[in-house]
Amino acid sequence: MTGRAGVVGGNRGVGSSELRPDGAAKVGGAFAYAGDLRVPGMLHARTLRSPHPRARIGRVDTAAARRLAGVLAVVTAADVPGVATYGLISADQPVFAATEARYAGEPVAAVAAVDAATARRALAAIRVAYEPLPPLVDPGLAAEPGAELVHPDGNIYREITLTHGNPSAEGPVAVEDSYFVGMQDQAFLAPEAALVVPAADGGLDLRLATQWLHSDREQIAACLGLPESLVRLELAGVGGAFGGREDVTLQIHGALLALATGRPVRIAYDRVESFLGHPHRHPARMWFRHTATAAGDLVSVHARILMDGGAYTSSSPAVLANAVTHAAGPYRVPNAQLDGTVVRTNNPPCGAMRGFGVPQVAFGHEAQMDRLADLLGLHPVALRTRNALRPGDVLPTGQILGAPLPAREAIEAVAARPLPPPLTAAAPETALPGGRATAATHSRVRRGIGFALGYKNLLFSEGFDDASTARARLALDSDGVPFGTVHSACSEVGQGFVTVAGQIARTELGVERIELLPADTGIGSAGSTSASRQTWMSGGAVHGACVAVVDRLLARVARSLGLPPEVVESPRRSLVIDGGEIIGTETGTRLPLAEALADGGPVEAEYTFHHRRTTALDARGQGDPHVAFAAAAHRAVVDVDLDLGLVRVVAMALAQDCGTVINPLSLRGQVEGGTAQGLGLAVMEELVTVGGVVTNPTLHDYLLPTAADVPALDFVALTYPQPGAPYGVKGVGEAPTCTATAAVVAAIRDAVGRDLRRVPVRPVDLVDLSALADPAGR
Amino acid sequence: MTTPGGPSTVLHRPGTVGEAVASLTAEVEAGRDVRLLAGGTDLVPALRAGGRGPAAIVALRRVLELRVRGASADALTVGAGVTYADLAGWSLAPGLAAASRVVGSVQIRNCGTVGGALGSANPRGDLLTFLAAAEAEILLASARGARTTDVDGFLRDGPEPGELVTAVRVARPSGPQTYLKIGGRQAAFPALVSCALLVDRVRERVCCAVSGVATGPWRVAAAERLAGDEVDWSTGTAPLALARRFGELAAGGLRAAPPLPEDPRHPADYRVHAAGVLAARAFARCLAGVRRGDPA
Secondary structure (H helix, E strand, O other): OEEOOOOOOOOOOOOOOOOOOOHHHHHHOOOOEHHHOOOOOOEEEEEEEOOOOOEEEEEEEOHHHHHOOOEEEEEEHHHOOOOOEEOOOOOOEEOOOOOEEOOOOOEEEEEEEOOHHHHHHHHHHOEEEEEEOOOOOOHHHHHOOOOOOOOOOOOEEEEEEEEEOOOOOOOOEEEEEEEEEOEOOOOOOOOOEEEEEEOOOOOEEEEEOOOOHHHHHHHHHHHHOOOHHHEEEEEOEOOOOOOOOOOOOOHHHHHHHHHHHOOOEEEEOOHHHHHHHOOEOOOEEEEEEEEEOOOOOEEEEEEEEEEEOOOOOOOHHHHHHHHHHOOOOOEOOOEEEEEEEEEOOOOOOEOOOOOOOHHHHHHHHHHHHHHHHHHHOOOHHHHHHHHEOOOOOEOOOOOEOOOOOOHHHHHHHHHOOOOOOOOOOOOOHHHOOOHHHOOOOHHHEEEEEEEEEEEEEEOOOOOOOOOEEEEEEEEEOOOOOEEEEEEEOOOOOOOOHHHHHHHHHHHHHOOOOEEEOOOEOOOOOOOOOOOOOHHHHHHHHHHHHHHHHHHHHHHHHHHHOOOOHHHHHOHHHOEEEEOOEEEEOOOOOEEEHHHHHHHHOOEEEEEEEOOOOOOOOOOOOOOOOOOEEEEEEEEEEEEEEOOOOEEEEEEEEEEEEOEOOOOHHHHHHHHHHHHHHHHHHHHOOOEOEEOOEEOOOOOOOOOOOOOOOOOOEEEEEEEOOOOOOHHHEOOOOOHHHHHHHHHHHHHHHHHHOOOOOEEOOOHHHOOOOOOOOOOOOO | OOOOOOOOOEEEOOOOHHHHHHHHHHHHHOOOOEEEEOOOOOHHHHHHHOOOOOOEEEEOOOOHHHHOEEEOOOEEEEEOOOEHHHHHOOOOOHHHHHHHHOOOOHHHHHHOEHHHHHHHOOOOOHHHHHHHHOOOEEEEEEOOEEEEEEHHHHHHHOOOOOOEEEEEEEEOOOOOEEEEEEOOOOOOOOOOEEEEEEEEOOOOEEEEEEEOOEOOOEEOHHHHHHHHHHOEOOOOEOOHHHHHHHHHHHHHHHHOOOEOOOOOOOOHHHHHHHHHHHHHHHHHHHHOOOOOOOOO
16 A cells, blocks of 8 residues: 555554454355345235336226235325325336336336235236337437427436537547447346335334435335335345445335235345346447647547436436546546437436446546557557646536545556466466356467546535434443444445444444444435445544544543533543543543443434535536545456457456545455446446347346456555545545446457447457458467 | 245155156146256246246156266266266266356356256257267156157157156267357356367267357258368378368358347357357367467
C-alpha cells in the first residue's frame, strides 16, 4: 500500500482485517438466506408472468385456479387496494399488468397455496386472454419522433444535453466510432425471497432480501393503501445484490397474498424468475468522437449515448445522468458535447447495476483512447497519463474536481506491476484459452495486454440528500462487562457493512464486544446499499452515533468528578477511553468504564449523517452533481486462440483510489468481485433477447465467470483520505467494475489486431471465417 | 421443503435390473407417467421447475449391477449407472475419459451417469458425441428381454416404453482417441461445438463425430474416407497437410447437415468453422504427432 497507512483502531478496530461475523456460516452452508425462512402454517406463493413482450390483456380468469384444492388466494391487478403502480423514481410500473403487458416476464397474477407444487398448478389453471401486439424492441426506433408510445408517459425517460467549453473546437487528430454494450444481469447468488406475516393490527411484518428497506416500505405501503407504520420490514439474509434488489419485485405480491389469506406467505423466485424478475444493466449504443493535438492533449470529446431502459422507469434517469457525466472519462477535456437519451421499449426493464451507467461509457471512452494513442504513436499508458484528471480540474459538468483523485498515479502504478511470464510450450493445454476442454493449440495462441483508466462517482448525485441514521448504545451485560450496540437499517448484501460497523464501534466506543441489531424499519433510513455509499454514509452514521455516546458518557463522568464546566462542555480535552478505562489525561485519574456505566446507566445516541450538498444539472448539463469520485486503473493480460476465438484472461492488475482502508481483507473482496463482474461483461455475460424475449434465463445458458476464468488479482491500494468521509474512506465496490471490462477488451484487441466495438466479445468477433486458416496448428 | 414431484409421486427403489424392469413395466402397463432417476442432474431441476411431477419415479442408485464397468479382449462395457467421475480417469478408455473430464462441473461429474446422458439425449451432449464416434452399442433391458441398438437408432427411436438402458459397449481402443470441445468459459460449460475422434489402427480407419452444428452428433463421412485412404497405416501417422484437408472436409460435410436452430450469439457459420478447426486439431493430435510445445 502507498499513502497513509490508515490503521486507527486496535486489533479488531478500524484498519484491521477483522473477519466477517457471518463468514463461517456462509462458507459452511449454515447461513439462513431470505429464501431459507420458514414458519409453521406458511403458504407458498408463485407469480404468473406474461409470455408476450407486448399484449393487450382482456379477461384474467382465475376461477379454475381458485377452485383447486390447496389454493388459498389468487390476486391480480383488480386486488391492489392502494396505488396500482410503483417505482424507484417514477411510479409507472404496475403491481400486476392490468390492461397491457409491456415486457415478457411482467407479472400478471400471483397465487398462494399450501405447497409450491400446488401453487405452480394453480398458475397453469389461470386463463389470461392476451392479444399479442407487435413489440417495440429497437431503442433507436423508440426514440424517433412519432414512434408508437409503449406507455402513456411516453418513450423518453430522460434526455441530457451537456455542453462544455466550445464544442466546435477540434484538434488536428480525431478518432470516431460506435460501440455497443449488451445486457448484463446482476445474477446474484440467492434469488429474490420474502416471508410476509400478517399482524393482528392489520399490518404486515416482512422479512426479506433487499438493498433499501425504507424505499421498499414506502412503495409497498402505497400499493397496499396502508400507513407506513403498519408495514414493518426486517432484513433477512441477502445473497448478493449488485443493484438488482433496488427495485421492488415480489414484495407487494407477497404482501397482497398475506393480507388476502391472513396467513404467512413465503414468496421466492427460482433462477429463471430471478433473471426475469429484476431490472438488468442497460444495453447501450454509443458514438464517440475524440480530437487531440498532435502532442496528444485532448481537445474535445463528443458522445451520443442511447440506452435501452426497457418497459418501466426503474432508475433509468439516474443511470443516464451517470453515463453522460462520465462519458469523457477521467481526463482533462476542455471542450465537450455529451448527449444521452434513455428510452422505453418492450424489452425487459433495466435499472441499477454495479457501476450504474459508467461501465458502458468506460468501455467506449477507453476504446477511443487506445485508438487515439495508436494514431499518435503514443503508448496507451502515456496518453492516459498525459490527460489524466487532477484535483482542481474542471469536469464537463463544470464541477471542480475535489481531492483526492489519483487517476494518473493509478494508471502509472498498474503499468509498473510485473507482467506474468510469457506463455511457453511447457504450459499444459488446460492453461490455454478454453481451459479444461483443451481445444486450443499453443502455436495459434497470441497474447495481448490492455489498459483502462476510469472513475466513478460515489454516493447519490444531483442534489439528492441520501442521509443515513444509526443508533449506538454503551451498556453493561449481565456479567457487568461493557458492550456496545449498533442499530442501522443498512442492508448487508455481502459487502461487509456488518464487519465495518463493528470495527468502527469498537474503535470509537473503546469496547471489544459489539452487537449489531438486525437491520429493520424500527430506525430511520440508512439509504440504499448502492452507489458505493454505505461505508461512507452508514459508516459515518455509526461513527457519529458512537462519538456522541462517548461524548455523553465523558461529560457525565466529568460532571460526577466535579470537573470544571468547560471540561464538561468538551470532555475529550481531558478524558479518554482506553483499555476499558476512562483516563484523565492531565490528572492521571483512572475510572473503569464498567464503573462509569454502572453509576449512571447505559448511554445511547442517534446520529444522522449527511454528505455535502450537490446540485441538479441545468439545461446545458452543468452543475455540481457528484459528491466525490474514485479512480481505478486495470491492466489485463489475455491469451486468444486465433482460430477458435477463445479467450483466457491470464492476469489482471488493479490500482485503485480507496481512501482510508477500514478493512484490508474486505477491501480485497470488493475489488476482486468488481473485477470479476467486469471481466464477465467483457467476455461472457449477456442476457440475449429475441423480439423482447430473454432466450437464456438460466445459469446453464447465462455464463458467469468461475474461479478458472478469473486470475488472481494483483492489487495496489492508493489510500489518500477523502475529506468529508468518516476516517477518510471512499466507496470501493464499483470503480473496478467500470475499468475491468474495458481493460480486458483492450487486451483482446491487442492480441487479435481487430477493432472490437461490442461487449461481450464473442468468439465470432475474433476469427476470420473467410479462411480455415491453418487448422492443424502450424 | 418441497418434495420434487409433489406428494403424489410413487418412488420405486429397486435393487436389481430385474426389479427395476418390473417396476417400470408395472407403471407403464398401468398407463402412468414414469421417469428413471440416476444422478438426477437433469430430472431434479426439471421437477423443480415443472408444474406436475410424474406419477412414479424408479430410482436406480441401489442397482449395483448398473454401476460396474469392465473390459474384455475386444470390448469395454460401461454400466448405465457409471458416473463421469468414474470414467474420467479410466486408462483403458482414453476417449471416454477425455469426454467425461469435461462434462459440466465436478458436482455434475460426480452425479451424472452414462444412462442419464442417453436418457436426456442432449444433441450437444459430450458423452453422446463420443459414443457416436465410437460406434457404441447400447444395451437395453425390458420385460421382453434384452436388445442392443446403435447411437443413431437410439436417438431416432428412443427406448421403448418399459425399457431401461443397462450399459454401453465400445470397442477396445486400437489407436489414439481424443475429445475437444469449446464453449463460453474455462471450465464447467456446456459444449458449443465439440469433436470426438478415434483412430482404429486395426481396421485402418478414423471415426469422427461433431456436435453443435447438426441436430445431433454428426459423423463426418467424407473426412473419415479421406483419412482411411491417406493415413500411412503402417505407422499410423499422417502429414499435417492432411489434417487441414480433414478439417475442411469435416466443415464441408457439416454445412449440408440438418442444422440446429440458429443461435444469435454463435451463428452457424462460426460453428461450422470451429468444427473444422476442432476436427483438424483432433486429427493432428492423434495422427500428425502435434503435441504440446511443437513450434509454430
